[in-house]
Amino acid sequence: xxxxxxxxxxxxxxxxxxxxxxxxxxxxxxxxxxxxxxxxxxxxxxxxxxxxxxxxxxxxxxxxxxxxxxxxxxxxxxxxxxxxxxxxxxxxxxxxxxxxxxxxxxxxxxxxxxxxxxxxxxxxxxxxxxxxxxxxxxxxxxxxxxxxxxxxxxxxxxxxxxxxxxxxxxxxxxxxxxxxxxxxxxxxxxxxxxxxxxxxxxxxxxxxxxxxxxxxxxxxxxxxxxxxxxxxxxxxxxxxxxxxxxxxxxx
Numbered sequence: 570x571x572x573x574x575x576x577x578x579x580x581x582x583x584x585x586x587x588x589x590x591x592x593x594x595x596x597x598x599x600x601x602x603x604x605x606x607x608x609x610x611x612x613x614x615x616x617x618x619x620x621x622x623x624x625x626x627x628x629x630x631x632x633x634x635x636x637x638x639x640x641x642x643x644x645x646x647x648x649x650x651x652x653x654x655x656x657x658x659x660x661x662x663x664x665x666x667x668x669x670x671x672x673x674x675x676x677x678x679x680x681x682x683x684x685x686x687x688x689x690x691x692x693x694x695x696x697x698x699x700x701x702x703x704x705x706x707x708x709x710x711x712x713x714x715x716x717x718x719x720x721x722x723x724x725x726x727x728x729x730x731x732x733x734x735x736x737x738x739x740x741x742x743x744x745x746x747x748x749x750x751x752x753x754x755x756x757x758x759x760x761x762x763x764x765x766x767x768x769x770x771x772x773x774x775x776x777x778x779x780x781x782x783x784x785x786x787x788x789x790x791x792x793x794x795x796x797x798x799x800x801x802x803x804x805x806x807x808x809x810x811x812x813x814x815x816x817x818x819x820x
Contacts, residue, residue: 577625588729599686626723629750634716635723637734639755641788644807646692651676654688664688665809666697667793673697677721689730695758696722696735703740711739719750733758738777748784757787761794762811775801
């Protein structure tokens, strides 16, 4: 990569809050002014890969994930998928990052700046849950999926928006990297939509939740999935029913 990535315009905070600095930096199209790289090849590459959003973020070692800050504010909101952002802005509404990968990729990665500007007034944002796989040979792919979720959450936090980090994992080996960069003693979000489809999935999910509890000491878990699921740790839980349990549970 040639040249140096520009510094985000909200980094010099004085009279205004970080969120106010972020809001004042937005263009009419929802892009962050001052972070464009020009019209050349490297400018297009930077913008396409969201590289221009990484400058100023702290990164972990050895895998280079953005380091996230803890969130310990209220969680008693009504949560909706990002596709419903137009109808869900306002008081007592949050946006969760669970859903189909085509939506998460489109809204949270390919149009990260525009989506952030649209949902910045929601009460709480949950980092996107990009799919990970249990196949050992897909660990490299999984690492990038984790990286994308961390970048989205780190950007929100850098902009002064209330954002909950997400925990996701592939196979047991993925715990070598999937907890890297996550904060201690924070509210954390995770998915439980597929943990009951077989005995192995349930054992992996239980192992993951116990590992998260021991390693990160979360203050609360926000779990997307079956609200009646038995949790193997003694931690307060906020449940977000998925589409099946919310819409079809009476059928």
